[in-house]
Amino acid sequence: MKLTGRDAQAFFAKPSREAAGVLLYGADAMRVALRREQVIAALIGPEGEAEMRLERIEGADLRRDPAALADAMKAQGFFAGPRVVHVEGAGDAAAPAIAAALEAWQPGDAQLVVTAGQLAPRSPLRKLFEGARHAFAIGIYDDPPSRAEIEAALAAAGVGEVTAEAMEALVHLSRALDPGDFRQTVEKLALYKLDPPGPVTVEDVEAVAPLTVEAHLDALITAVAEGRAADVGLMMQRLAGQGVAPATVLIGATRHFRSLLAVASHPDGAAEGVGRLRPPVYGPRRDRLLRQAQGWGAERAARALQLLIDTDLELRSAGQHAPQMALVERALIRLAMMNRRR
Incomplete structure (x- = not known):
C-alpha cells in the first residue's frame, strides 16, 4: 500500500504494529535514514536495540542467502517485546527474497523495515510494497519539513512553548539546513532552554543555529x-x-x-x-x-x-x-x- 501526505505523516508518528513491513525510499540518504530511525524507535522503543530486538541485514547479502530474511523475521529474541529486521540499501535484486519473507509473515513475527535509494515507479521492489495489503511504501522527498513536522520534532526533543517569532525563525532555518543539521539544532535548543526555562524566543534560536x-x-x-x-x-x-x-x-x-x-x-x-x-x-x-x-x-x-x-x-x-x-x-x-x- 502506498502512503503519501497525511497518511505518511500519521504512520511516522505511530507506525502500525499490524503491518508486516514498510519500504522507505528516496534520493536523499539522510532524509531516509532519519525516517527509518523514527519508525524503528517507535516500533521497538528506545531500549530495543540494546535488548537485541533489532537485526540488520544488508540488501546485497540477500542475493547470496535469500532465506536469511525470512529466518530472521521468524526468530525469537532473548528479550520479550516487538522485534524489527532492517534491510539496508535494498535494490530490485532483493525483491524476490523480501517478497518471500512478506508472504510467510504472521502476527508475532518481527516487522520489516526496508530502506532504499531512489526507485522508479516500475521498480519491482517498490511495486511489491505498493501492491501488498499488509505492507507500506513511502517515498521520502527533498521537500522542507512542514510546520506540523517541525512542531512534532520540537515536542519529541522536549522543547516546550515556542513564541510565534521563534517558530518563524525555525521554519526559515529548516529550509536552510539539511535534515540532520536541523535535528541537531532542535536537540541543542532543548538543552539550551533547560536553564533558564521559559518560552523559546528568536534569540534562543539564533544562539543555537549553526553558521551557514x-x-x-x-x-x-x-x-x-x-x-x-x-x-x-x-x-x-x-x-x-x-x-x-x-x-x-x-x-x-x-x-x-x-x-x-x-x-x-x-x-x-x-x-x-x-x-x-x-x-x-x-x-x-x-x-x-x-x-x-x-x-x-x-x-x-x-x-x-x-x-x-x-x-x-x-x-x-x-x-x-x-x-x-x-x-x-x-x-x-x-x-x-x-x-x-x-
Missing part, C-alpha cells in the same frame, strides 16, 4: 549597513573561500538596501515601515533593521541602492576585466564609508 553561508552573508551586509568598513575585506575573503559568487553577495546587499529604503521612506515612519515588510522580520533582526533605516535615512539609502545597481551593471558588462569579487568588495566598502559620513 547565509548567516555569513547576513553578517557581511550588517557590517556594511552599520559602517564597519574594516570588517568587509575579511568577511568577503571568508565568503569567497566558501565558493559564494560575487553576484550572490551583490543580490543580498541589494535586497537589504531595498528594505532599508522602503522602511526609511515609509510615509507613516520607519517603525510602521518595518512592520509592513514582506516577508516579515522579527526579533533582533527587526530592531537592527529599524536602527539601520533610521540611521541611513531615505535619501542616503536611495544613493546606496543606486551604487549597488550601478555595480551590478558594471559586473554584467562584457568589457569588464577587473576581478568581480574585488569589484563588489570595493562597492561594499564605499557603502560602509558612506554610512560613516553623517
Whole structure:
C-alpha cells in the first residue's frame, strides 16, 4: 500500500504494529535514514536495540542467502517485546527474497523495515510494497519539513512553548539546513532552554543555529549597513573561500538596501515601515533593521541602492576585466564609508 501526505505523516508518528513491513525510499540518504530511525524507535522503543530486538541485514547479502530474511523475521529474541529486521540499501535484486519473507509473515513475527535509494515507479521492489495489503511504501522527498513536522520534532526533543517569532525563525532555518543539521539544532535548543526555562524566543534560536553561508552573508551586509568598513575585506575573503559568487553577495546587499529604503521612506515612519515588510522580520533582526533605516535615512539609502545597481551593471558588462569579487568588495566598502559620513 502506498502512503503519501497525511497518511505518511500519521504512520511516522505511530507506525502500525499490524503491518508486516514498510519500504522507505528516496534520493536523499539522510532524509531516509532519519525516517527509518523514527519508525524503528517507535516500533521497538528506545531500549530495543540494546535488548537485541533489532537485526540488520544488508540488501546485497540477500542475493547470496535469500532465506536469511525470512529466518530472521521468524526468530525469537532473548528479550520479550516487538522485534524489527532492517534491510539496508535494498535494490530490485532483493525483491524476490523480501517478497518471500512478506508472504510467510504472521502476527508475532518481527516487522520489516526496508530502506532504499531512489526507485522508479516500475521498480519491482517498490511495486511489491505498493501492491501488498499488509505492507507500506513511502517515498521520502527533498521537500522542507512542514510546520506540523517541525512542531512534532520540537515536542519529541522536549522543547516546550515556542513564541510565534521563534517558530518563524525555525521554519526559515529548516529550509536552510539539511535534515540532520536541523535535528541537531532542535536537540541543542532543548538543552539550551533547560536553564533558564521559559518560552523559546528568536534569540534562543539564533544562539543555537549553526553558521551557514547565509548567516555569513547576513553578517557581511550588517557590517556594511552599520559602517564597519574594516570588517568587509575579511568577511568577503571568508565568503569567497566558501565558493559564494560575487553576484550572490551583490543580490543580498541589494535586497537589504531595498528594505532599508522602503522602511526609511515609509510615509507613516520607519517603525510602521518595518512592520509592513514582506516577508516579515522579527526579533533582533527587526530592531537592527529599524536602527539601520533610521540611521541611513531615505535619501542616503536611495544613493546606496543606486551604487549597488550601478555595480551590478558594471559586473554584467562584457568589457569588464577587473576581478568581480574585488569589484563588489570595493562597492561594499564605499557603502560602509558612506554610512560613516553623517
